[in-house]
Amino acid sequence: MAVITFREALRQAIDEEMERDGDVIILGEEVAQYNGAYKVTQGLLEKYGEKRVIDTPISEEGFTGIGIGAAMAGLRPVVEWMTFNFSLQALDQVYNNAAKMRYMSGGQFSVPVVFRGPNGPAEFLAAQHSQALQSIYCHCPGLLVMAPSTPADAKGMLKTAIRNNNPVVFLESELMYGLRGEVPEKEYLIPFGSADIKRYGTDVTIITFSKPVKMALDAATELSKNGIEAEVIDLRSLRPLDEQTIYNSVKKTNRCVVVDEAWPYASVGSHVAFLVSSICFDYMDAPIQLVCGEDVPMPYNHELELAAQPSAAKIVEAVRGIVSN
Amino acid sequence: MQDTENKTLQIRLLKRMLLIRRFEEAAARMYGLRKIGGFCHLYIGQEAAAVGVIETLDMKKDYVLTAYRDHGTAIACGMECGPLMAELYGKESGCSRGKGGSMHFFDRKRHFFGGNGIVGAHIPLAAGVGMAVRHRKSGGCAVCFFGDGAIHQGSFHETLNMAKIWNLPVLYICENNRYGMGTDYRRVSSVTDFKAAGASYGIESFSANGMDVLEVCGITAGIIKKMRSENTPAFLELKTYRYKGHSMSDPARYRSREELDHFRDQDPIVMLRASMEKDGYINEEQFKKIDAEVKKVVDDSLAFAEESAQPSPGSLYEDILA
Numbered sequence: 001m002a003v004i005t006f007r008e009a010l011r012q013a014i015d016e017e018m019e020r021d022g023d024v025i026i027l028g029e030e031v032a033q034y035n036g037a038y039k040v041t042q043g044l045l046e047k048y049g050e051k052r053v054i055d056t057p058i059s060e061e062g063f064t065g066i067g068i069g070a071a072m073a074g075l076r077p078v079v080e081w082m083t084f085n086f087s088l089q090a091l092d093q094v095y096n097n098a099a100k101m102r103y104m105s106g107g108q109f110s111v112p113v114v115f116r117g118p119n120g121p122a123e124f125l126a127a128q129h130s131q132a133l134q135s136i137y138c139h140c141p142g143l144l145v146m147a148p149s150t151p152a153d154a155k156g157m158l159k160t161a162i163r164n165n166n167p168v169v170f171l172e173s174e175l176m177y178g179l180r181g182e183v184p185e186k187e188y189l190i191p192f193g194s195a196d197i198k199r200y201g202t203d204v205t206i207i208t209f210s211k212p213v214k215m216a217l218d219a220a221t222e223l224s225k226n227g228i229e230a231e232v233i234d235l236r237s238l239r240p241l242d243e244q245t246i247y248n249s250v251k252k253t254n255r256c257v258v259v260d261e262a263w264p265y266a267s268v269g270s271h272v273a274f275l276v277s278s279i280c281f282d283y284m285d286a287p288i289q290l291v292c293g294e295d296v297p298m299p300y301n302h303e304l305e306l307a308a309q310p311s312a313a314k315i316v317e318a319v320r321g322i323v324s325n
Numbered sequence: 326m327q328d329t330e331n332k333t334l335q336i337r338l339l340k341r342m343l344l345i346r347r348f349e350e351a352a353a354r355m356y357g358l359r360k361i362g363g364f365c366h367l368y369i370g371q372e373a374a375a376v377g378v379i380e381t382l383d384m385k386k387d388y389v390l391t392a393y394r395d396h397g398t399a400i401a402c403g404m405e406c407g408p409l410m411a412e413l414y415g416k417e418s419g420c421s422r423g424k425g426g427s428m429h430f431f432d433r434k435r436h437f438f439g440g441n442g443i444v445g446a447h448i449p450l451a452a453g454v455g456m457a458v459r460h461r462k463s464g465g466c467a468v469c470f471f472g473d474g475a476i477h478q479g480s481f482h483e484t485l486n487m488a489k490i491w492n493l494p495v496l497y498i499c500e501n502n503r504y505g506m507g508t509d510y511r512r513v514s515s516v517t518d519f520k521a522a523g524a525s526y527g528i529e530s531f532s533a534n535g536m537d538v539l540e541v542c543g544i545t546a547g548i549i550k551k552m553r554s555e556n557t558p559a560f561l562e563l564k565t566y567r568y569k570g571h572s573m574s575d576p577a578r579y580r581s582r583e584e585l586d587h588f589r590d591q592d593p594i595v596m597l598r599a600s601m602e603k604d605g606y607i608n609e610e611q612f613k614k615i616d617a618e619v620k621k622v623v624d625d626s627l628a629f630a631e632e633s634a635q636p637s638p639g640s641l642y643e644d645i646l647a
């Protein structure tokens with residue numbers, strides 16, 4: 001298997017889908033001539049031309065809505081948001097148009113559009129540019145949400161997202177674009193609603209997604225030194241959730257730590273913790289723990305910003321709090 | 326020959342406008358009887374705008390989008406009154422299965438793409454439809470109606486800029502009925518000649534009397550023809566007026582009796598009828614016959630809505646995802 005970066009995996013997914021289907025287009029700020037703010041779309045303009053790889057002005061609400069309208073009329077646009085922080089300007093289009101069009105038309109429309117870009121804290125970017133906004137998108141029925149953690153997952157999931165007939169919010173991360181990993185040579189797709197057990201264990205289930213998967217795996221390695229074997233579930237698909245994989249694991253380990261970079265109030269993490277507590281109540285040997293972003297805006301100072309985020313050390317501590325050995 | 330053509334066209338326009346008027350009057354009555362709930366924005370007074378514009382389109386390849394004041398536009402696009410009235414009643418047989426209501430009429434097959442309740446939110450959608458049309462090389466245009474209130478939304482300004490830099494085949498039509506809810510457009514517009522807003526993005530922009538259906542037809546036909554040959558967007562302000570309040574709950578006390586009377590004298594239906602009588606295209610008896618036909622269509626739509634079933638409880642969870 002080839003070892004490529006997360007960025008290259010995303011590019012391959014877009015490239016292959018554009019090649020396969022002439023209705024796939026990509027639009028966003030700097031995606032064409034500049035090759036993408038994070039170089040995900042490098043080379044696509046040259047290959048597919050400016051009618052399909054479209055540089056937009058800095059008009060998030062406008063170009064997001066244009067992508068949705070084009071999807072309603074039969075195209076399959078990929079809308080790149082330079083980062084999810086700016087997607088807040090387009091939130092009305094996502095919530096009120098993309099997510100609702102099918103329902104309020106009584107099923108007449110499908111809206112095959114993908115909104116993608118980097119989400120979550122990066123480094124030294126302070127409060128406006130370093131936010132984990134998944135809770136907002138997972139909150140809304142009518143949207144599908146994916147968040148890969150490895151290059152292989154990123155490729156298979158993005159291809160699935162582009163082929164799906166619904167609006168898909170696809171969360172990447174600035175700090176993950178350079179991450180390397182093996183990616184199968186042959187074409188493959190990773191379906192919605194399929195979590196992946198990234199590490200098997202018997203003593204505790206750590207449930208997470210996106211960038212913190214690596215933290216969870218590092219924490220598991222550390223815990224293993226003391227004889228605690230953690231099972232690490234990578235949710236991958238946040239909406240729909242693969243609830244069965246979660247419950248099967250927790251019913252086996254009887255302990256659960258959920259990790260989410262977002263703020264704790266009404267988050268994916270708090271929702272998963274709620275589901276586990278109601279479905280697996282009789283199996284739990286300890287209260288569920290939530291390791292999440294601190295309930296503060298992101299500070300600029302590096303020590304402070306690290307303190308505001310989940311980390312392997314915080315996960316280890318949370319596990320130690322509920323596993324006695 | 327010219328004369329019979331004119332006559333046929335004008336009878337068609339009159340019928341359409343009258344159908345909208347009678348439909349809206351019936352909707353108002355049924356709202357009073359609580360058969361219809363929620364927000365209900367009537368198109369009474371503005372009929373010439375939708376009817377005149379859509380007359381010039383080829384709905385096989387063109388598309389229409391509008392805001393929440395959508396009943397008249399939907400009828401002008403050829404949607405049948407039964408499913409529309411049933412939608413107002415929230416019935417399963419409604420055009421949106423009772424899930425959209427007054428503000429969310431849709432007919433994908435007839436290229437009527439809604440029906441949008443967020444002021445200005447459909448303006449980018451129309452550009453997206455224009456982009457798809459161009460991608461498919463189907464030769465159509467997207468026509469997007471919105472109000473004088475929507476013109477100050479960022480979505481309008483962002484989208485007109487993009488429509489021009491990409492030369493998307495979209496006709497943006499501002500139906501200036503002088504009010505956004507209770508606010509006179511002159512109170513909230515730094516520039517009151519809206520043509521300037523279109524023109525500021527390098528888009529060819531026009532203005533017309535939206536109470537005169539023949540003028541609307543004439544100017545739109547020219548614009549559409551030009552758009553088709555030159556593949557450009559365009560902007561048109563139609564100066565119009567709504568006779569009723571913003572929605573059913575608005576008594577419209579913010580405007581004077583004199584103003585209302587002034588615009589009543591320009592009622593698009595009365596004006597067309599008068600000019601047709603003058604040209605000998607129609608007499609009183611023929612008008613009454615048309616009116617009776619139209620009323621029958623509306624009565625039938627009421628019966629259809631009354632008799633239709635409520636949506637099944639299970640449909641709550643349907644139509645969320647494709």
Ligand SMILES: Cc1ncc(C[n+]2csc(CCOP(=O)(O)OP(=O)(O)O)c2C)c(N)n1
Nearest residue numbers: 394442443444472473474475502504505506
């Ligand atoms: C984004 C947004 N803000 C406010 C409203 C509430 N609202 C509904 S209609 C309206 C007035 C719009 O006026 P205009 O665009 O002139 O359309 P008209 O009602 O005259 O057809 C307002 C403020 C809304 N629906 N959407």
Ligand SMILES: [Mg+2]
Nearest residue numbers: 472473504505
């Ligand atoms: Mg208005």
